[in-house]
Structures are given as C-alpha cells and as structure tokens.
Amino acid sequence: MTSEEIKQTLLQQLKGIAPDTEPEQLQPDDNIRQTLGIDSFDYLQFMVALDEKFGIQTPEEDYGKIQTLRELTEYIEANVKN
C-alpha cells in the first residue's frame, strides 16, 4: 500500500466516523482531533477502524505520536505487516 493509498483510507475512515466534518481539508501537519473536533469516543472508533483496515493494534501510549496525517501515515507504514 502506498502512502497515498494509506492517506485516502484514513480520510475515508475519518469521514465515516465523523460524517459532519471535512477530512479532505486536512493539511499533512494539522492536528487531526483538534481540526476536526474529534472527541475521545470518535478517536477510539478511529483506532478500531485502523485495526480493521491495517491490522494495527495501536497502544494507548502511542496516541501522542500520531496526531497528524503525516505522522499517522508514517506510523502505519512502519507498523503494517506486508
């Protein structure tokens, strides 16, 4: 999966979790939660979606490392099992 494909999947998942936001407007370094107004419930759903899409069990202590689209894409690239 390329970076672009990962990004598109992430945007699709964010749209599914928070349909009243516009994830496609996110810049690579925007804080996702702050920019879209995503609370801890939405965020947990997002983590569940990442698990289902990429097979990644993100530990809670890693949440702080994946706050932007850029960080998240790199994190998935590093952790996804090819």
Added chain:
Amino acid sequence: MLEYKMPSLGADMESGFLREWHVKPGDRIRKGDIIAEVETQKGIIEIEVFEEGIIGELLVNLDEQVPVGRSMATILTEEEAASGKAIPAAGVKAPIPETAAQAVPAEEGAQRAEGPAIPEHAPESHHIRASPLAKRVAAEKGIDIATVHGTGPEGAITRDDVEHAIAAQAAPAKAAREAKEEAPAKPAIPKEKTPTPATIPDTKAEVASPSIPEPAAPIPTAKASASADTIRMAVAAAMGKSNREIPHYYLETKIDMSKALAWLSETNKQRPVKERLLPAALLIKAVAKALNDIPELNATWENGLQRKELINVGYVVALRTGGIMVPTIHETDTKTLDEIMQALNDLIPRARALRLRSSELADSTITVTSLGEAGVEVVYGVIYPPQVALVGFGGITEQPWSENGMLTVRPILTATLAADHRASDGSTGSKFLTAIKNYLQQPDKL
C-alpha cells in the same frame, strides 16, 4: 383496547411531526418495537411502544403535527383483533393515507375517497411508493428515489432503504461525481451508481424522466444547519425553563484520579482496541453507584419530589454543529463498565446523527456532562428539567496535591454537582459527591 399517545421526549417538547409509520393495521407489535418516526426539534426520533398487541387503527396522517398526549394509534388485544373489531380489512380502508397508499392504483379509488385527501404537497415522483420522509432524504442526498429498493409496507420505500442506498453509494460517489463533471449530460450515471440494478422497482418505468438531482451540492451541511437551529431552540427552551423554575445550588470537589487512570491504563493494555475503556465509563458508573447510596438525587420534581426506581444516566453529547443531545444509558447501576462503554459506542454516533429512540431521549433520571476534552477544568451545569441534579466533570489535569503532609503532583479531576434546592439540600449533595469520589478510588470495584 389501548391508545398509543404521542410521548413527551423532553420538558420542552409540545408536539412532533409524524414522518413515517413502521406498522400498519393488523401488525403484531411487541414491547420495544419501533412503530413510527417522529420529527422533533431534536431530530427524527424512532418511537417505541411499551405494550404488546395488534395495531388497530392509525389515527394520524403522515406529516401531521401531533401534540404530546394525542392518540396516534389503537392497540388491540388478541381477542379484540380476532373479533375483527376496528381492524379495516387488509388495511386498505385504513383512514390514513399510509405510505404505500399514496400510490394506490385507480381501481381502489372508491375506497380511497373515504379517506383523507392526498397530502397537498404530492411529490413529483408520485408513482413511486415511498414515504415523504424517504423522498425528502433522497432529494437532500441526491439519490434518485426510483433506483431505491423498497422494503416497507407493500414495497414502499422507507428512509432506511434510502439510507442503505446512500451507504452503498458512498464509496464510489466521488468517482461518480468526477465522471459526471466530465460528462454532465449522461443520464446513465445513476444506474451505474446503483449497486444492485435488479432491485429497481418496476415502477421505475412509470417515471417519465427521472430528474437527476445535483449530487455535488453540499446538502449535508444545509441539513445539519437546519437541525442545528431547531436543536438550539430545544436546548434554549429546556435551559430557559430550568433557570426560571429551578433554584440551583452548586458544590464541587477535587478528585485524585491517579488510581483510576493507572487501573484504566493497565486494563486497556490487555485488551484489543475494540474493547478498550474510556475514563467516561468509570465516571458514569461512579455516579450511578453513588445514586444507589443517595437516591434523593435520582428523581424528578413534578408537583413535588418523585423518586425514580431505575437509575438512568443521561450523558451529554456535544454536536459538532452546535447544540447537545442527552441520550440515556438505561439502568446504569446494573451495567458493567464494558456494558456502559458499549452503550456509549452505540448511543454517541446515533445522537450525533440525530437518530435516537424515544426511550433514549425521555427516560434519564440524572444528567452527566464531561467537558474535560474541551480543556476546561470545572463545569457548573444547568439541570435538565424535571430532573433534580446534574453532575459535571472537568478535564483531568496535573495539579499540586497534598497528602499526608507531603506535596506532590497528581492527575486531578474537578467534579461538580448542580442540584435543585427544592428537592435536596447541601448536605445530601455533599454526601453524593463524596460517594463519587470514593468510588473512583476503587476502580476495580466499579
């Protein structure tokens, strides 16, 4: 024979608009079945019944404004139904232009004449059996109603059918939009977008030229803002009433959350993502357990104090478009933390989509609001009438904390109580907040 009446879905509600019947005369219903969808200021609410029986008559027309307490339908016992009393044969003569009846062919015209007139805003695609709500949602979302497979009474298209069609289209929608931009006049696009062309109802042939609504229009925003206005008005009405009528008193206490957070972190480490808990689940359970100890606050004030047997915590959900919804977690004190978490995972997305059921809006006996994530430390709430208490939780922040004569830094949560002074006094409120604090020191026992 029972009469099913328009329920009140909050202190501020005076009436609602019937948008869809899910039943027809002769249908067997059980407790908890959803019989209708009613539009209120808080969105379209699925109305449940709390009786068993057989639907006799539907007494309300689609799109009619129905005051709280007005009869909407009759519910018959087995015996009454068996005697044929009050059930129109095969439902055809129901005195209601039921969803499907709008498209009743000419040969049934004589019977129809007995019924009320067709709603004057007869929709453009009137050959298609679809509820007005389904048509409206389809129009808003840019779905050609003729391409939707109906599963309602007599094959009528319901809102759920339209939403399934929307969901099925969601993924390819962008590509389809782009394709449409390239070839704007191509009428075949809706067909391509339709996931299962075989399910197109045969009535499609009767549609002269299916007008293709502009799918690129940012309708969801428009719809959301309309809803945001009405929700704002609903919140305004309830909070205005509260402030006029309820003499509030406020108490607050600081709670050391280090034990609760450490327990949560350890517990979540051993769980797959899907089963993780959030702090809110602990807070809600602590409130429910404290109410078991201090039942005076699990009550309403309606011509005096009315204590409630069941502890149903209402949890405030902030809508991104403004306004709040307060769905109920039924019998919160009997639920495990996992069950509370499941309830939240179910309720919060539906609250945000304005798709709650009547019991989820009307049954709360106390409200919990947690504004922590917005960054504030303390919240002083306004009670949701006719309840008599509201618990507010601020954010958890690192603060200096003294214990056993030593100064240290701890994750601190400030809990507040807003309570109705007609119903309780400060000493009761104080015991209640202290109980919450104590329960949060023993998270493994929650």
